[in-house]
Amino acid sequence: MNTDLETLRGLAHLARLEFDPAHEEQMLTDLNKILDWVAQLEQVNTDGVAPLVHLSQEVNVLRDDKAHNTVTHQEGLRNAPRKDSDYFRVPKVLD
Template sequence: MTIDKETVEKVAHLARLELSETEKQDMIQDMSKILDFMAKLNELDTTGVEPLVYMTDGANVLRDDVVKQQITHEEALENAPKHDEDYFLVAKVIEK
């Protein structure tokens, strides 16, 4: 596949980019280099090579959730600037 000005303009339009004429010429060269590199990779014999899904063999290592510090309802309300017996009081932010 060859990269021409129309291809670059179409890709730029899809990406919502505005390119100058100089940038379009640079993009033609850059995109051509990328396709040449991909063509070079296609020359490799990958018979018997498993597809790479993950970069490592390790799985997610997750720790158990453990409660380390627990505070009471009253302690939680102590530092609130405004509160009643059960809830934090905040300024109204939604008007009807």
């Protein structure tokens, strides 16, 4: 399968890419090589081959999530530069 410069320019427009004319020929050559490689892959007989779902048979063993407070409310406010009883005080950001 081969493409021409007009097809390359159309694809570049759709992908919002810009090629200078000096590099269009190189891009066209590379695109044709990619399409030839894909055509070769289409010729491979995959009958009886199970689809690959995971790259390895390894299974992640994760711990159960348990919600608990590690820092008390007072400890969280202890190092705050400005606080107001139970809350952090921050500069106003909206008018």
